[in-house]
Amino acid sequence: MLYYLHHLSDTVSYFRVFQYITVRAFAGAGTAFILSLIIGPWIIGRLHRFCSGDETRFKDNAPALDVLHGELKKNTPTMGGILIIISMVVSCVLWSVLTNLLVWIALLTMCVMGLIGFADDYIKTVKHNSRGLSPLKKLLFQCLWVIGIAGLLLIIPETRDHVRQLMVPFLKAPLIPQMGLLAVFLFLVLVVVGASNAVNLTDGLDGLAIGCSSSVAFAYLIMTYVAGHARFADYLQIPYIAGSGELSVFCGCMLGACLGFLWFNCHPAQVFMGDTGSLALGGAIGIVAVLIKQELALMVVGGIFVLEALSVILQVGWFKLKRRRIFVCAPLHHHFELKKQPWSETQVTVRFWIISIMFALIGVLMLKIR
Secondary structure (H helix, E strand, O other): OOHHHHHOOOOHHHHHHHHHHHHHHHHHHHHHHHHHHHHHHHHHHHHHHHHOOOOOOOOOOHHHHHHHHHHHHOOOOOOHHHHHHHHHHHHHHHOOOOOOOHHHHHHHHHHHHHHHHHHHHHHOOOOOOOOOOOOOHHHHHHHHHHHHHHHHHOHHHHHHOOOOEOOOOOOOOEEEEOOOOOHHHHHHHHHHHHHHHHHHHHHHOHHHHHHHHHHHHHHHHHHHHHOOOOHHHHHOOOOOOOOOHHHHHHHHHHHHHHHHHHHHHOOOOOOOOOOHHHHHHEEEEEEEHHHOOOOOOOOOOEEHHHHHHHHHHHHHHHHHHOOOOOOOOOHHHHHHHOOOOOOOOHHHHHHHHHEEEHHHEEHOOOOOOO
């Protein structure tokens, strides 16, 4: 919205800064952060009134974790992802070019994934049904939305020439220039739904998922800017996606919202993001990766999320095969809490943040290595 003030630059010369993506990306980050700090206490107070933390969060799956965390965290309100979504939406509307379809696709994907997570959190915490929304229903709703988005991307001019390509890091040309329609749908579902649920699995300790999401958001802020800049994209030999530079503003708002939420979510947490926040953030990250054709780079940039998801897959698969466990507990962050020489919750969180930052830096560096 504020972008259009640059048309008044003939009258007020300073207004010309509003046309620059970099200015609006960092202004969006600042706006989302400040807005989170302003409305955060009010939202947390409202959440305290009708929902508390998931009291069965650890009891059913890991009694040792219930002993470690249960009493401390059982009264902490969840559904704090509402704060993240509100901050991002308001900031994006203020600082983005509202006619940019790619920004709306990213925003709507984030909101839909957040709504699915909200339904699950609501059933668990307000209705006091520990089962929540069934995993099959969550997966079905997520897949249906992504399939619809995939169909749209095959039609609109900005993405239809690239959506069928399979881009691989370190290669200048697409590995597969023209994927079949079924492959496109399956690939996009795997990336977006996989990212959404990987962030959800990472959300288990105070500040862990939101801190790692911050580093991923910053990495994709850089990558979206490059993908939307014709000269930079040509120089780095990556796909140029017209209009994708505006996604830098979206990623900036995501970064600011993450840091704002971390203010309240750092140990000891005043609020949990719940599935409302984790599914929304994961969906937002996944769709941005799809829109700029850096899907496989997400495996590096979001390396912590990949490791967390893999730990669950390996743990479950190996137990079914051998009736033995690889890790003391999955996801991976709980393994380090319960091993013979355990790390404290803060140690696990900060060390995972450090690793996440390193993964993000490597992911950005891969743009240069072609």
